[in-house]
Amino acid sequence: xxxxxxxxxxxxxxxxxxxxxxxxxxxxxxxxxxxxxxxxxxxxxxxxxxxxxxxxxxxxxxxxxxxxxxxxxxxxxxxxxxxxxxxxxxxxxxxxxxxxxxxxxxxxxxxxxxxxxxxxxxxxxxxxxxxxxxxxxxxxxxxxxxxxxxxxxxxxxxxxxxxxxxxxxxxxxxxxxxxxxxxxxxxxxxxxxxxxxxxxxxxxxxxxxxxxxxxxxxxxxxxxxxxxxxxxxxxxxxxxxxxxxxxxxxxxxxxxxxxxxxxxxxxxxxxxxxxxxxxxxxxxxxxxxxxxxxxxxxxxxxxxxxxxxxxxxxxxxxxxxxxxxxxxxxxxxxxxxxxxxxxxxxxxxxxxxxxxxxxxxxxxxxxxxxxxxxxxxxxxxxxxxxxxxxxxxxxxxxxxxxxxxxxxxxxxxxxxxxxxxxxxxxxxxxxxxxxxxxxxxxxxxxxxxxxxxxxxxxxxxxxxxxxxxxxxxxxx
Amino acid sequence: xxxxxxxxxxxxxxxxxxxxxxxxxxxxxxxxxxxxxxxxxxxxxxxxxxxxxxxxxxxxxxxxxxxxxxxxxxxxxxxxxxxxxxxxxxxxxxxxxxxxxxxxxxxxxxxxx
Amino acid sequence: xxxxxxxxxxxxxxxxxxxxxxxxxxxxxxxxxxxxxxxxxxxxxxxxxxxxxxxxxxxxxxxxxxxxxxxxxxxxxxxxxxxxxxxxxxxxxxxxxxxxxxxxxxxxxxxxxxxxxxxxxxxxxxxxxxxxxxxxxxxxxxxxxxxxxxxxxxxxxxxxxxxxxxxxxxxxxxxxxxxxxxxxxxxxxxxxxxxxxxxxxxxxxxxxxxxxxxxxxxxxxxxxxxxxxxxxxxxxxxxxxxxxxxxxxxxxxxxxxxxxxxxxxxxxxxxxxxxxxxxxxxxxxxxxxxxxxxxxxxxxxxxxxxxxxxxxxxxxxxxxxxxxxxxxxxxxxxxxxxxxxxxx
Numbered sequence: 003x004x005x006x007x008x009x010x011x012x013x014x015x016x017x018x019x020x021x022x023x024x025x026x027x028x029x030x031x032x033x034x035x036x037x038x039x040x041x042x043x044x045x046x047x048x049x050x051x052x053x054x055x056x057x058x059x060x061x062x063x064x065x066x067x068x069x070x071x072x073x074x075x076x077x078x079x080x081x082x083x084x085x086x087x088x089x090x091x092x093x094x095x096x097x098x099x100x101x102x103x104x105x106x107x108x109x110x111x112x113x114x115x116x117x118x119x120x121x122x123x124x125x126x127x128x129x130x131x132x133x134x135x136x137x138x139x140x141x142x143x144x145x146x147x148x149x150x151x152x153x154x155x156x157x158x159x160x161x162x163x164x165x166x167x168x169x170x171x172x173x174x175x176x177x178x179x180x181x182x183x184x185x186x187x188x189x190x191x192x193x194x195x196x197x198x199x200x201x202x203x204x205x206x207x208x209x210x211x212x213x214x215x216x217x218x219x220x221x222x223x224x225x226x227x228x229x230x231x232x233x234x235x236x237x238x239x240x241x242x243x244x245x246x247x248x249x250x251x252x253x254x255x256x257x258x259x260x261x262x263x264x265x266x267x268x269x270x271x272x273x274x275x276x277x278x279x280x281x282x283x284x285x286x287x288x289x290x291x292x293x294x295x296x297x298x299x300x301x302x303x304x305x306x307x308x309x310x311x312x313x314x315x316x317x318x319x320x321x322x323x324x325x326x327x328x329x330x331x332x333x334x335x336x337x338x339x340x341x342x343x344x345x346x347x348x349x350x351x352x353x354x355x356x357x358x359x360x361x362x363x364x365x366x367x368x369x370x371x372x373x374x375x376x377x378x379x380x381x382x383x384x385x386x387x388x389x390x391x392x393x394x395x396x397x398x399x400x401x402x403x404x405x406x407x408x409x410x411x412x413x414x415x416x417x418x419x420x421x422x423x424x425x426x427x428x429x430x431x432x433x434x435x436x437x438x439x440x441x442x443x444x445x446x447x448x449x450x451x452x453x454x455x456x457x458x459x460x461x462x463x464x465x466x467x468x469x470x471x472x473x474x475x476x477x478x
Numbered sequence: 479x480x481x482x483x484x485x486x487x488x489x490x491x492x493x494x495x496x497x498x499x500x501x502x503x504x505x506x507x508x509x510x511x512x513x514x515x516x517x518x519x520x521x522x523x524x525x526x527x528x529x530x531x532x533x534x535x536x537x538x539x540x541x542x543x544x545x546x547x548x549x550x551x552x553x554x555x556x557x558x559x560x561x562x563x564x565x566x567x568x569x570x571x572x573x574x575x576x577x578x579x580x581x582x583x584x585x586x587x588x589x590x591x
Numbered sequence: 592x593x594x595x596x597x598x599x600x601x602x603x604x605x606x607x608x609x610x611x612x613x614x615x616x617x618x619x620x621x622x623x624x625x626x627x628x629x630x631x632x633x634x635x636x637x638x639x640x641x642x643x644x645x646x647x648x649x650x651x652x653x654x655x656x657x658x659x660x661x662x663x664x665x666x667x668x669x670x671x672x673x674x675x676x677x678x679x680x681x682x683x684x685x686x687x688x689x690x691x692x693x694x695x696x697x698x699x700x701x702x703x704x705x706x707x708x709x710x711x712x713x714x715x716x717x718x719x720x721x722x723x724x725x726x727x728x729x730x731x732x733x734x735x736x737x738x739x740x741x742x743x744x745x746x747x748x749x750x751x752x753x754x755x756x757x758x759x760x761x762x763x764x765x766x767x768x769x770x771x772x773x774x775x776x777x778x779x780x781x782x783x784x785x786x787x788x789x790x791x792x793x794x795x796x797x798x799x800x801x802x803x804x805x806x807x808x809x810x811x812x813x814x815x816x817x818x819x820x821x822x823x824x825x826x827x828x829x830x831x832x833x834x835x836x837x838x839x840x841x842x843x844x845x846x847x848x849x850x851x852x853x854x855x856x857x858x859x860x861x862x863x864x865x866x867x868x869x870x871x872x873x874x875x876x877x878x879x880x881x882x883x884x885x886x887x888x889x890x891x892x893x894x895x896x897x898x899x900x901x902x903x904x905x906x907x908x909x910x911x912x913x914x915x916x917x918x919x920x921x922x923x924x925x926x927x928x929x930x931x932x933x934x935x
Contacts (some may be wrong), residue, residue: 020574023577023581024577024580024581026586027585481689483604483605483608484611484708487608488612488685488686489682491612492677492682492837493678495837496674496834496837497799498658499659499660499662499832499833499834500662501660502659503658503660503662503832505661506661507663531746536750536910537753539914543760544756544757547760547761550760550764550768553765554767554768555773557768557933560819565929565933568929572922572925574758579918580923587914588915589907
């Protein structure tokens with residue numbers, strides 16, 4: 003149904019972003035929190051509008067923008083993620099010398115980019131969304147302007163990201179030249195039609211995939227991730243670990259699942275991605291073993307997670323992917339939130355050594371962090387187990403047993419480094435003084451909500467799975 | 479067609495005039511003449527040292543503005559034909575432009591440093 | 592209505608090309624003389640008055656002298672860019688004249704002699720674009736000289752030209768609103784039909800455009816890039832001989848170009864004045880080309896007049912004028928014009 007209503011949620015977010023930017027220029031330094039409240043209000047408004055559009059199938063701009071249920075589900079996911087990031091960031095940016103109101107505005111703009119990306123099946127629009135997302139992300143990474151590592155991460159992200167965008171655009175140009183279409187149904191029809199011109203088409207598709215592989219940090223296109231994750235302000239890192247990844251995978255599964263179904267499950271592209279998935283999981287987890295900086299470790303862990311998600315894409319399992327992303331959002335934001343909890347003014351505790359004895363000194367934070375780590379490692383009854391379980395089962399059903407074996411092996415490796423933090427927290431004598439800022443209610447709210455999410459989804463995922471079923475009907 | 483000739487002739491003109499000058503002019507050089515200009519005194523520094531470029535932000539703001547102004551042109555051409563939505567859409571567009579402008583202004587992009 | 596033959600195929604095009612090269616050069620020479628004489632008279636000096644009648648041959652003598660001067664390139668300069676820069680500046684300035692209509696088509700029998708080389712449907716944008724290519728020449732020249740004064744002059748010039756390009760774009764838009772074309776010939780034709788010149792309809796646009804145009808051409812009071820008391824001669828400090836002359840000619844050609852644009856967009860191009868007063872209908876006897884020249888000379892004189900009258904701006908004042916006054920004013924003007932056009 004063609005309706006202006008399809009654009010309104012997006013307009014709310016973009017409008018709020020503009021207002022935040024303008025207010026930022028006029029507000030006094032100590033009143034910056036109002037911007038956070040305003041942003042949260044906009045997120046709620048956008049959420050209500052999106053909820054109204056559920057099952058509506060609204061489209062606009064001649065179908066360039068289509069709010070199908072998959073798009074709406076992911077929009078909800080992003081709204082929650084950005085709300086969490088804003089909440090955990092409010093105190094953080096004032097403590098860590100990054101008190102710029104642009105944080106909220108850029109997050110909202112990045113959110114609008116994510117929303118554009120997931121609510122279109124046309125590659126030009128997807129690319130537009132990707133660029134809106136990327137440009138905001140580059141600036142977000144450099145939010146701590148006086149910090150060398152933050153600047154480094156911004157520049158690295160910018161260079162690598164523009165490089166990836168160039169690949170993407172080049173691939174799109176080739177695809178458009180051969181298939182005369184850039185919308186996903188048109189592309190799938192082209193590939194279904196037969197083997198003529200397909201060499202060039204596959205080259206184009208490959209380049210597009212390389213572009214996306216950069217964005218979602220798949221080995222061997224992951225080099226930027228550790229530095230960016232380490233340097234960027236921690237709330238922003240939390241956003242990076244879920245936002246761009248989820249949107250990228252949503253686009254990939256929209257594109258590739260019909261492609262596999264068109265009989266390309268034995269094609270070269272499939273084998274290529276198969277190898278990448280295996281490589282990503284192994285490399286991500288193996289390199290993470292050697293990291294002593296927790297943020298870096300999480301960066302490699304998120305690379306490894308990209309590998310698991312790639313299995314879902316290879317299995318064409320939309321429901322599994324959405325479920326996985328939902329759970330990963332709670333785990334990842336929870337884990338980064340716990341890292342933020344362990345900080346005080348001008349100082350963050352990110353080294354492994356800092357964690358020695360933390361479990362006894364700050365029992366609540368330690369315990370919550372431990373739950374997120376266990377979930378990331380995939381222990382039942384946390385959601386992390388269920389997420390992997392669903393994806394692996396779907397993959398086995400599709401005959402990807404060797405890949406699943408590799409995945410299980412990789413996630414066994416990962417147990418070591420996740421548990422290592424827990425070991426440090428509970429079984430080591432503190433090496434150095436760790437004192438943290440305790441008063442941060444918004445952060446504790448997020449930690450609690452994430453904990454709830456991880457446990458709820460791990461034990462009783464029925465409601466969410468029901469929603470996902472509705473969403474996936476549109477996806478495939 | 480004439481444009482191609484104009485291109486060629488202008489190019490040729492440049493080359494001819496410059497080479498004539500090189501042929502006709504004297505060539506009496508000495509090391510001091512080949513030094514960069516310094517008001518008659520010995521040259522004070524050998525290469526250009528880094529120095530602050532004032533208003534470098536202006537260049538970035540310019541990029542945005544110039545591109546947006548270019549979008550206005552086709553719109554202005556068909557403004558009368560598409561009466562209703564044209565004005566509203568462009569007002570929204572202009573509002574974004576104005577918001578960016580005010581932001582840059584407030585952030586001091588147009589100040590001396 | 593196709594005429595062929597030697598005259599139409601060869602002679603007229605070649606004649607036009609020669610004209611389009613000679614016209615800016617001649618205007619430059621007249622301008623140099625005019626400027627020196629007028630400024631001198633305004634300052635109670637004599638100015639050049641020896642070479643030829645009232646010193647009219649002085650610019651020719653100057654040009655000839657530059658031709659015979661030594662072509663110096665200092666040893667630290669970047670040779671390629673150093674040589675390319677003046678050609679680029681001059682080339683872009685002259686090339687824009689191909690698209691500037693000098694008068695209404697002259698009818699000779701069945702043949703229409705057009706007083707322009709090419710009529711482009713996007714002529715206005717083309718001319719503006721071509722004239723801003725000279726920024727590259729300026730920054731190449733300043734950079735390649737590898738010397739501090741030229742570099743500073745070039746940087747200033749770039750910031751200045753960038754800043755003032757936006758008000759120009761925004762004010763040109765208001766003309767486009769009414770003319771509904773960005774073809775320079777069409778814009779004049781439209782003023783002829785409307786029987787009113789846009790300059791009187793859109794005074795704010797004209798004023799903003801004219802101020803920005805002075806800044807675009809790096810002329811006083813905005814001649815910061817070549818402020819001789821601070822930067823010797825700005826971006827062409829290290830140039831001598833014909834290369835220097837190229838920069839010099841390009842600057843004046845640019846002034847002529849901008850004056851042409853003002854005349855075409857705001858003052859009816861080659862149209863005779865007072866189109867709606869029947870008593871002045873006899874003015875139409877005088878050919879359009881002459882009217883055009885008269886109007887251009889007026890604006891060129893205005894350039895000189897302003898130069899002799901106003902002191903130079905400081906650099907931060909210059910940028911502030913552009914971004915804090917002219918651009919908001921141009922945006923507001925654009926909005927008002929759009930609304931008026933919407934209602935009308």
